[in-house]
Amino acid sequence: MSSRRLRAFKRWMISQGIEWSNDTLQFIDTPEEGISVNALWDLKEGDLIAKIPKTACLTIKTSGAQDLIESTGLDGYLGLSVALMYEKSLGGDSPWAGYLQVLPDCECLPLVWSLDEVDLLLRGTELHKIVKEDKALIYEDWKESILPLLDSLPSNIDPKFFSVEQYFAAKSLIASRSFEIDDYHGFGMVPLADLFNHKTGAEDVHFTSTSSHSESDDDSDNSDTVDLDADSIGNKEPSSELDCSSVTGDDPSVLEMIMVKDVKAGVEVFNTYGLLGNAALLHRYGFTEPDNSFGIVNIDLELVQEWSSSLFSSRFSRARLSLWRRLEYRGCDSQSAEYFEISSNGEPQMELLILLYIILLPEDTYHKLDLAVSAANNHKGSIDTILSEKWNITWDKISEMRADLLLTESVCNALLWLADKRESLYGSSSIKDDIEALEKCCTKERKLYHSLILRASERRILEKLRTYAAVGARSHSSLKSIQREPKRKRSKRS
Numbered sequence: 001m002s003s004r005r006l007r008a009f010k011r012w013m014i015s016q017g018i019e020w021s022n023d024t025l026q027f028i029d030t031p032e033e034g035i036s037v038n039a040l041w042d043l044k045e046g047d048l049i050a051k052i053p054k055t056a057c058l059t060i061k062t063s064g065a066q067d068l069i070e071s072t073g074l075d076g077y078l079g080l081s082v083a084l085m086y087e088k089s090l091g092g093d094s095p096w097a098g099y100l101q102v103l104p105d106c107e108c109l110p111l112v113w114s115l116d117e118v119d120l121l122l123r124g125t126e127l128h129k130i131v132k133e134d135k136a137l138i139y140e141d142w143k144e145s146i147l148p149l150l151d152s153l154p155s156n157i158d159p160k161f162f163s164v165e166q167y168f169a170a171k172s173l174i175a176s177r178s179f180e181i182d183d184y185h186g187f188g189m190v191p192l193a194d195l196f197n198h199k200t201g202a203e204d205v206h207f208t209s210t211s212s213h214s215e216s217d218d219d220s221d222n223s224d225t226v227d228l229d230a231d232s233i234g235n236k237e238p239s240s241e242l243d244c245s246s247v248t249g250d251d252p253s254v255l256e257m258i259m260v261k262d263v264k265a266g267v268e269v270f271n272t273y274g275l276l277g278n279a280a281l282l283h284r285y286g287f288t289e290p291d292n293s294f295g296i297v298n299i300d301l302e303l304v305q306e307w308s309s310s311l312f313s314s315r316f317s318r319a320r321l322s323l324w325r326r327l328e329y330r331g332c333d334s335q336s337a338e339y340f341e342i343s344s345n346g347e348p349q350m351e352l353l354i355l356l357y358i359i360l361l362p363e364d365t366y367h368k369l370d371l372a373v374s375a376a377n378n379h380k381g382s383i384d385t386i387l388s389e390k391w392n393i394t395w396d397k398i399s400e401m402r403a404d405l406l407l408t409e410s411v412c413n414a415l416l417w418l419a420d421k422r423e424s425l426y427g428s429s430s431i432k433d434d435i436e437a438l439e440k441c442c443t444k445e446r447k448l449y450h451s452l453i454l455r456a457s458e459r460r461i462l463e464k465l466r467t468y469a470a471v472g473a474r475s476h477s478s479l480k481s482i483q484r485e486p487k488r489k490r491s492k493r494s
Contacts, residue, residue: 003029012098016056043263050257059188081170089161099191106169107176108286108446121451124426126279142167176285196271203272208256278454288453297461298339320359346464353406360410407472415469419462431459
């Protein structure tokens, strides 16, 4: 359970003034899973389980490379990468040697996969294009900002620790492990805090920082204290025993780990990185979760335009898209594309439904809407007016019913086309093939295992989109049937 590297790390934490309780937390180190943190006794909400001095954190301000970094104008993640590479180059002479030896050389993020692996394993997924763009941009960062530093390195520093491979490795560690500390330090590596594993929607412990603008000034007047009612903290013993009691964080020089829910003895204590889908988890942290319910799939606007061009002329498609934009609708924006999100339950973004509806409007209705937009101050009210006239309902009910009203048979067929086209990006293998491959795959094959979970989870969302379209078409038919039924006169009560 307690490996040699963990014992060395504990000794280092004690030397740096990091406080925790050996009677409260158990560090477990396994070859398959790495380091995790378990509760040795029942932990209660509000319990303070660790105190970490900011001086123990690896930041631009605390690194021996501070002058080098700041003299070249580097900051943020770029500057922190230089700080990390510099300290790693010092080996055992680094003040963080005891901490760095528990870190992997790099995290298994797609960022550090080969291009062949990215093309093979991430084909069709939300990450395929993003990771390739990331790799190109990070290489440019290294070429423009890190490579020129090599001539300024101290004579005792080996330039090989600042190679492009080392830069990518440092970026992977920072992406997956760094925390925002305060205004003065910015982001940094926080020993102990980064050992708590993630579980989506299951935060047990919260990393708490106070804010300060300058460590060189008296910070007592410019820090924000943690708003927790509590008792005082126990004195630190040489064995690094911490009184596990609720506290108020009033020391701007210290970071705290505080329980936000009860955890039973013997259970792993989790942090959370947010409510992230598998694409975001794999991209930023190098893993996925089989039962993750926060995934999304994106449909690029280009794909919608391809569908429209398969049915209508380019001039027709441009005019309908232009009207949609004049109605002040937009998709989501990334660096290189506009897209629409399909949620984990298969529901498409409303802006996509409205675009498809406008593209498929009959010519006379389109012209009527076009004129209404030109004349109206409330542009979005124009399409509501069209819908209210068509369905003979009051405008205030449309916001609740709009999705049903937009899901015409033609719109639903368009959704099915988009789902199939998006699915084709994964290649010739089916979702059944992916699931069978996943069942045979060992978790030790991390790249293959997590890429298969991502592929399967995305393709399940596309299956749900097809179901959404099929159900929507039936619901729309029901609405039309109800609309055609003559209204019965109510008989008067006698």
